[in-house]
Amino acid sequence: MSEIGTGERRTGLPGGEAVTAHGPAADAAAAGAARAGGTWAGAIAAEWHKLRTVRSTAALAATIGAGFVLCLLWSLYASQYWDGLSAERRAKLTVAPPTQFLELILPVCGVVLGALTLTSEYATGMIRTTLTVLPRRLPLLVAKALAAAGGVFGAGLVALAAALVAGRAIAGGRPMPGFEGSLVEHLPHLVAVALTTAAITLMALGAAALLRSTAATITIGMGLMFVAPPVVRLLPAPWNDRIWWLLPTGFPNQIAPVPGSTAGDDGLPAPVAGALLVAYVAVMVGAGAYAFARRDA
């Protein structure tokens, strides 16, 4: 924009004051510098800023924090329970890992964040503002995906690691399965949980692009996570197991089971579960992106 003459721009205000906007020369310099960055960088910076500046994100962070506290309580309870057991019963005991509550809570947060990232904009109409300043839709959707999935992955991994370290400190050398072993042995499982959470976030984002409705997206996401598993268990064998294994919430234990647990003994081989997870994300995000790119805003 440079067809405008030189000199300062002054714009009148109702009170008769005038505030100086910046002059075209300074403008051109600033714009030139700013334009050096790419569309992608702008889209990602904008989406990350959006994510940081709404209260729903703070609420999700608080939820993850609450999950961490529950994990601590679980570790305390498990340690005391362990102390009261005979050696014989200890040998047979399977203990849920110190991260168990977070493993339940994180996918919920993923669905909510993945949905809200897009549906909150459809609900308010802000999607039109967003698309007006970032007209290239695919980079925009990728930026949203990176901000939401990246945020959940980072927050999830930090919370999981903190819960594990704290849980092990609470267990204080008790040889409980799921609490013992080296930290490095536990890392793959934590990463698998965080990655699955990020994948669920992306699936929810894809569904949100198709449905454009917060209620519909979250309901379907929760249904798949909490209603589908018990229903699948009711199916006749062997289909109950086969379909059960295809549900993404179980993937972390198939991809990288908790060290010392037996959860990974049946189910899909790790590479298959990993590939399936990637395929789910590709299908959901692909369908969402197709709709997002082609439909009127």
Add this chain to the structure above:
Amino acid sequence: MIEVRELTKRYGATTAVDRLSFTVAPGTVTGFLGPNGAGKSTTMRVLLGLDAAESGEALVNGGRYAALRRPMFEVGALLDAGAVHGGRRAIDHLGWLARSNGVSPRRAAEVLELVGLAGVARKRVGGFSLGMRQRLGVAAALLGDPGVLLFDEPVNGLDPDGVRWIRELMRSLAAEGRTVLISSHLMSEMELTADRLIVIGRGRLIADTSVRELADRFARGVRVRSPRPDELTAVLAAAGGRVEAEQGDALRVTGLDVAEIGDRAAAHGIPLHEVAAQSASLEEAYMELTADSAEFGSVTR
């Protein structure tokens, strides 16, 4: 510069915009007028690349909007002031917008001051009145200091102070050489704000004209009162005017302007008590233009 050529947009069976063509030149405020449902917002959405047209083109500065990499430096738009996330603070709303196009974050505070919202920069937008949201929307449109500005019904819901503020702002933006397009369904507002008018109805162009031309087109002659109406009628008729008697001693003269009527009367020594050019108000002109095209007309009783 905005160019719309043979633009057609359908939603299902409804044709919202029907082979619409017009251009909007820099340095003027152009009013985009039409009854509710005429296709104003649709045209703006197509211009901004939000909706895809069936055929025709809508160009901004000679190119398609969707092809712009950093549109905020070229085009500022306010479509719907309510389309903001209520939980976000005003400064953060402008913050993400600035980041999206690489506008300096300092500029966000500048435009907030420009629209008079500096005092509430850290307040959440959810608590803003409609007038404050309109101002925030204007601030967002001005962030990139663009040369083309589009505002959809910017005075809707504003109090008289706010209306006056928008009017002055639009005029000053155009005076700086920017292209300003404002949609409205209120002729009375555009009469005071716009230089040019694009009137549409049922998605079609009805008039592409200036405020002045529209007023002339609907001129209703000159009203003249004189204590000697018969003599005056004869004199004016001889001069080529068409004279009709109105209520009382008033005459309506067409074909002669005020100066000519005064000169003729003076030449014949006929006293005049009133000489006034009559025109339909622009409001009436607009109602007449769009009478056939109101989407949701009321039944006249």
